[in-house]
Amino acid sequence: MTLQTQNVFRALADPTRRDIVQMLANRDMTIAQLTERFDMTRAAVKKHLTVLSDGGLISVEIRGRERVNRLEPSGMAPVLDWFSYFDQFWDDRLAHLKAAIEGDEK
Secondary structure (H helix, E strand, C coil): CCHHHHHHHHHHCCHHHHHHHHHHHHCCEEHHHHHHCCCCCHHHHHHHHHHHHHCCCEEEEEECCEEEEEECHHHHHHHHHHHHHHHHHHHHHHHHHHHHHHHHHC
């Protein structure tokens, strides 16, 4: 597993960060807007955003004094690639099982 894939899984491991990802899927938000939605300090939200940024799941745009956080859907690619291996693995196994069952029925 690559370091990037590990960083994405680390970012998604926390329920608060998953909630942030879902919120940012709907619209870009500032740290202040995100902080309003959680029972935690601005510093705690900022730490979560840093982990998400390190995982490549969000980007930050500076607009004047504001830092606007945006979801980067392409950041999910390492996770999707990792899961696709297992998806193919199970597709192959189930196809073999189906063939075996159908062979026994004949």
